Amino acid sequence: MDMQKRRPIVLTGLQPTSGIHLGNYLGALQSWANIQDETDCLFFIADMHAITIPQDPGELRKNIIDCVAAYLACGLDSKKSHIFVQSQIAGHAELAWILSCIAPLGQLERMTQFKDKSSRQAGEFIGAGLLYYPVLMAADILLYNTHLVPVGEDQRQHLELTRDLAEKFNGIHGPLFNIPEPLIQGNCTRVMSLQNPTSKMSKSDHNSLATIFLSDDDDQIMKKFRSAVTDSGTEIRASDEKPGVQNLLNILSGVSGMSISELEVNHAGMGYGKFKTIVAEAVIECVRPIRERLETLKKDSQYLHSIVETGRAEAQARANATFASVCDLVGLARRPSI
Ligand code: AMP
Ligand code: TRP
Numbered sequence: 299m300d301m302q303k304r305r306p307i308v309l310t311g312l313q314p315t316s317g318i319h320l321g322n323y324l325g326a327l328q329s330w331a332n333i334q335d336e337t338d339c340l341f342f343i344a345d346m347h348a349i350t351i352p353q354d355p356g357e358l359r360k361n362i363i364d365c366v367a368a369y370l371a372c373g374l375d376s377k378k379s380h381i382f383v384q385s386q387i388a389g390h391a392e393l394a395w396i397l398s399c400i401a402p403l404g405q406l407e408r409m410t411q412f413k414d415k416s417s418r419q420a421g422e423f424i425g426a427g428l429l430y431y432p433v434l435m436a437a438d439i440l441l442y443n444t445h446l447v448p449v450g451e452d453q454r455q456h457l458e459l460t461r462d463l464a465e466k467f468n469g470i471h472g473p474l475f476n477i478p479e480p481l482i483q484g485n486c487t488r489v490m491s492l493q494n495p496t497s498k499m500s501k502s503d504h505n506s507l508a509t510i511f512l513s514d515d516d517d518q519i520m521k522k523f524r525s526a527v528t529d530s531g532t533e534i535r536a537s538d539e540k541p542g543v544q545n546l547l548n549i550l551s552g553v554s555g556m557s558i559s560e561l562e563v564n565h566a567g568m569g570y571g572k573f574k575t576i577v578a579e580a581v582i583e584c585v586r587p588i589r590e591r592l593e594t595l596k597k598d599s600q601y602l603h604s605i606v607e608t609g610r611a612e613a614q615a616r617a618n619a620t621f622a623s624v625c626d627l628v629g630l631a632r633r634p635s636i
Contacts, residue, residue, distance in 0.1 A: 306445040308333060308481070309438065311342040311384065314361040317501035318368045320510040320581065321489035323588070324552035325450055329483050331373030333448070339379035340442055340613065341369055343606075346384050346391065346434060350427040366602045368512065371591040382609030384438065389617035394430070394437035396628060397463050400470065401433050405462070410455055436460035440467075440475045441617050448481040451488070471627035474620075489549060492526040495541035512589060516582045523578035524571075534565045534573055543570070546577045553584040 310330060312322065330341060343365045348358060362383055369381055384390050406412065406429050416424050435456050439447055440463070447457055457480040464475035489499045493508040503509050507522050514522070528542035536544040536558050547558050554561075565573055595602065625632055 305336065305338040307340070307443055307476075308337040308446045308448065309340040309342070309442050309444040310448045311344045311438065312365060313344045313348045314358065314365040315348065315501060316357070316361050316364065317509075318365070318512050319489075319499060319501055320512070320549070320585070321499040323372055323512060324489050324549070325487050326448070327369070327372035327374070328552070330448055331375075333481075334375055334378040337446065339374075340444075340616075341374050341379055341381050342438070342609075342613070343369075343381075343383045344438070347431060350425060350431050363599060363602050364596065366606055367592055367595040370595055370602075370605070371512070371588045376605045376608065380609045380612045381605055382613040383606050386606070386610045387441075387613050387617050389441050389621045390434065390437050392437075393441050393621060393624060394434040396624060396630075397436055397440070397467070398430060398433045400466050401436075401459070401463060405459060406430070406432065409459070411452065432456040432459045433463070436463045439478050440464055441620050442613070443476050443616075443620060444478045445476055446481045447478050448483065451482055454480055454482065474623055474627060489552070490541065490545040492522055492545070495527060495545040510581060510585070512585055512592060514585065515589070516586065519582050519585060520575070520578045523574045523581065526574055528570045528574075532569060534568060534570075535562055543573075546573065550577045550580055553580045 310326075312318075312326065318327075330339070333339065343362050345358065345362050348361075366381060370376070374381060409432055412429055412431070415428055432455075435453075436459060439457075439460050447453075447460075449457065457478065461477050464477050468475055491497050491499050491503055491505075491508040492510070493503070493505045499509050501509060501511075507525050510519055510522055523546075526542060526546065528546070529540050531540065533540070534543060534547070536547045538544070547561055550556070550561055551558050556564075565576070568576075622633070624630075
């Protein structure tokens with residue numbers, strides 16, 4: 299067996315939406331880039347998850363390819379990892395169907411994300427896909443015999459369901475799936491809004507000063523940090539009573555790699571105005587090369603398509619192998635092509 303295959307298999311992905319922001323980078327993409335050398339990574343674009351809410355087809359297709367550009371710009375390396383698009387591998391939807399037949403309906407109805415999203419749409423149309431979403435996520439993971447799944451805290455419950463489904467399948471049909479572990483890491487897993495530091499930084503914030511996008515230029519980043527909300531005190535200290543300052547320290551820690559306590563010591567006695575400028579400068583230095591790579595990459599759609607085509611071939615081979623075993627164990631007809 300070659301080395302590549304013996305390393306733990308890591309799989310994760312993002313939904314292709316426009317506006318990748320500093321929270322996505324510090325909470326997800328940065329740490330994904332950092333594990334590529336020690337693990338066998340599969341990074342995919344969850345376009346089938348994205349259609350659980352209505353999407354404009356042209357926008358969606360553009361967002362998929364922009365998401366590939368963002369992956370590369372943030373340091374994912376197609377020579378070390380496999381980058382592909384979920385909907386190009388039919389096994390995701392096929393395995394999801396098989397898993398849905400053993401998924402307890404009650405457990406799906408109790409998923410926090412389903413309850414949140416469906417209560418926000420109360421009285422409106424709610425597609426069954428929203429309920430089924432975590433089963434598709436389980437299929438994404440189990441199709442590649444994944445060991446580790448880097449996700450944000452909000453996805454932990456979906457990972458629990460994945461583990462339950464893998465154990466249940468193995469119990470009924472015989473041992474096939476690895477039981478995957480969530481990988482929740484990094485010192486900056488929750489980047490908060492610059493305008494309301496008690497809520498998460500998000501692309502859909504109505505206040506345009508709240509969110510730093512990876513496409514923001516240096517002046518926009520400086521302006522947003524200079525107007526960041528802090529408290530009326532002067533102390534640079536991370537505490538729950540000072541969510542604005544805590545968020546700035548967290549962000550600085552995320553971009554610099556320094557610990558919060560080191561940063562507290564280094565900036566003791568400094569006024570908030572000066573501190574905001576320092577954080578802005580550090581973020582500018584971090585975002586600038588990403589933005590520049592993003593701009594260059596977006597101009598070369600042929601290259602971006604070639605990346606996902608290479609990724610597709612590898613993902614397809616792995617998915618076929620797992621799916622053939624699934625069909626055998628469940629008793630479904632074998633595919634002539636696999
Ligand atoms: P979303 O854009 O909400 O679909 O998030 C995709 C992934 O990015 C999540 O699973 C999180 O790991 C990460 N993420 C999103 N927003 C933040 C944030 N404000 N702070 C830290 N991580 C985030
Ligand atoms: N649900 C994840 C999110 O919103 C995206 C996702 C879909 C995912 N399938 C996955 C993440 C499989 C990890 C593994 O962030």
